[in-house]
Amino acid sequence: MVERSSLAAAAKEPDFHTIPADTLASTTTAAKVLVHVIVLTEVQGPAPEGRADASHLCGNPWCFEPKHLWWENRVNNIARRGCAGRVLAGDRWIRVCQHTPECKVTTSGVVCDEDDIPSP
Numbered sequence: 001m002v003e004r005s006s007l008a009a010a011a012k013e014p015d016f017h018t019i020p021a022d023t024l025a026s027t028t029t030a031a032k033v034l035v036h037v038i039v040l041t042e043v044q045g046p047a048p049e050g051r052a053d054a055s056h057l058c059g060n061p062w063c064f065e066p067k068h069l070w071w072e073n074r075v076n077n078i079a080r081r082g083c084a085g086r087v088l089a090g091d092r093w094i095r096v097c098q099h100t101p102e103c104k105v106t107t108s109g110v111v112c113d114e115d116d117i118p119s120p
Helices: 004-011 023-046 074-079
Strands: 053-056 069-072 084-087 092-095
Touching: 023 069, 023 074, 053 074, 069 074
Parallel strands: none
Antiparallel strands: 053 069, 084 092
């Protein structure tokens, strides 16, 4: 039988100053991934076969906006890194993104644009 005092000790908030940095980083990453999976499962349903990565159309790994997340396989997810979406050439926007769905353009200095409109 487990004593109540040991259960209370186990339930205490962790002291983050005593957790090694690599353990804390992996725990934070695991929690972030879990939140993405929960959001996507709620909005789009379970991950389709072979598409288990939560891909960010906005390129921001800390974004949890459901309209910016998409189930994707690992290769396609990694291929999105650094995608410009569209670029301004003179007075026209030119689509350079080859992904489906299209990557979103984010504003420099903004963590994640709030609109869900495809890039201009």
